[in-house]
Amino acid sequence: MSAPEVFSLAQVPLTAHAFNADRQQVAVSLNSNDAQIYTRSGSDWNLTETLSEHDKLITSIDWAPNTNRIVTASQDRNAYVWQQVQDPNTGKLIWKPSLVLLRINRAATYVRWSPLEDKFAVASGARAIAICSFDPENDWWVSKLLKKPIRSTVLSIDWHPNNVLLAAGSADMKARVFSAYIKDVDKRPSPTIWGEKLPFNTICGEYSSPSGGWVHSVAFSPSGDVLAFASHDSAITIVYPAAPAVHQNTITSVRPYEYGPNGNVTKVSTTGVDGKLVVWSVNPVGSVTSKLGGMHLR
Amino acid sequence: MASTAFRKIDIDAYDEEVLIESELYDPYPYDPATALSAAKQKQSAVRSSLSKGDTAGALTAVLEDAPYGPDVEEAKMVTLQTLFNILSSTKATDIPPIVKSLSTDAQDSLMKYIYKGMAMPGWGDVSGSVLLTWHEKLTEVAGTGCIVRVMTDRKTV
Incomplete structure (x- = not known):
């Protein structure tokens, strides 16, 4: 194993980070209301941009590699999608924010773009996950909430490669697999081992952590057929949905x-x-x- | 003076989204009477295993399907007594191979009982030094993860 590359960006905690497609830029939150974009030059990272719009701590950042959009989620219960546009006066490229109507009444905890980058999911302390998609008519991002049967804060999410299924780990000690199918955005997904008919908020699986710990992290395998989650009871659980049968x-x-x-x-x-x-x-x-x-x- | 009775109202009862204890884990599948008779049956099975010198077998039998939850206190105490009989009748040098032979679930379960015993000083005839010896050997084999699992688990024995 080669030695890890270590960069000292700041003297404060970093709460979230996301790289762009060629990994020459990174967006980080320095435990503050702002997201900073650093650009790499050799072995140094230089601050090139500051994205300020949130008025509470930024909890999570994701950078879509193909569409080059950044989404930030914060404790102020908002998410912003940042898009690079030309400033009409100076002609320089700037990051323009657009507010997302999340409709949650607690902090947003975690955000991830879907694989096709036409949707993103925002986990929150409001026992809900907001599935956000772009509404071209009104030119803003709208959300639909996945609520049932989440009983506590959602701590992490991961998208299935088919752009429809979503895994979520929560402080109610369970990991779940939901359908986040949005009619106007998604094509009908082909059947997977998680289920065939997948209207919005279908629960395709619900798995308890073995000794009852918060589920801190969830992930699908690259094929999407296996789910793994890590929980606070010092356990990793691997789920093969087809296995019991x-x-x-x-x-x-x-x-x-x-x-x-x-x-x-x-x-x-x-x-x-x-x-x-x-x-x-x-x-x-x-x-x-x-x-x-x-x-x-x- | 104004009435203070309102302070005693159970406001959680009016909250539709309240999270109650029983929703946090699967309930123990048997009723108290069945659990108690099963625990007593295990107690006699363990006695015969011990007289044959099969400590590992006795331990596995007790730790499998150990009663947990709020309703089966009697069965839990019988199981605890049975387990302590095994622990205190085992020589310290025999402990590591026995602990190694247990499944991870059984190791977690054993750790639960060790902590329960430590929380009840003077109960029964078990001594602190026996529990500490078992705790040391078990931690060597199962790691600190085993302790974390016991601490987080609400399925208390």
Whole structure:
């Protein structure tokens, strides 16, 4: 492993950061109401722009790589989408904010663009996730709220590669998978293992953390077929939504099935009392387990 | 003087979105009577395992499906007593291999009982030094993650 690159940007805590597409610029919040954009020159980062519009601490930033838009979320219950436009007077490129109507009454905690960058999701302390999409008629971003059955602050979210499903981890000790399908924006998604019909706010899965800890982080695998979440009870849980239906009874034996180029097992086969022989892909598990010490995996 | 009765009103009862304890974890699936008889059954099973010298088996049996939650106090106390019998009858040198043979779930569960025992000094015939020895060996095997899981878990034994 090569040594990490370390940059000292400030003498204060950094609450959030996001790189642009070529990673030559980074937007960070220095534990304040402003987002700062730094541009890289060699091994230095120079402050080039300050985005000020929020009037409370910025909690999360995301930079869409293709559309080059920044979204910021803050404790002031607002989100802004920043777009680079030409200043009509000076002709210089400036970042122009547009307010998003989030309709939440608590702090926004986390924000992420969807893979196609036509929507973004804002998690909040209002037991809700705002799914925001652009309304060209009125020229602003509108939101639809995912509310049920969230019982507490949403701490993290991750988009499924199909641009429709959304995973959320929350302080009610559960990770959930929702449909964030917006009729005018999304094409009908093809069926996934999380479900076939996916109207807005469909709950495709709900998973408790094993010993009841806040779910701090959630992520889909690149294929979107596996979900992993980390929780405050010192556990990482990996969810295979299709798994419970695979073996109906006790698993009797496990064998390596296929090896990868480096000799690692990539697939295993199992047999069960239910008379089934199943071949599993172990990649997502293996890449995690190899890095774990005293962790708890299910 | 103005009435102060309003201070005693349970305002949470009028809040539709209030989060109550029972929603935070899955309830223990059995009623108190069933839980108690199961705990007593385990107690006698453990006695026979112990007389055969099978400590690991006895421990696994107790820790599996251990009763938790607010309604099964009696079953919890019987289980605790059973567990302490095992802990205090095990030689210190035998502890590491036994702890290693347990599943992670059983290790977490064992840690819960060790802490429960420490919280009840003078109860029964278990001594603090026995609990500390088990705690040390268990932490060596299961790591501090095991302690964190016990501290966060609301399914108290």
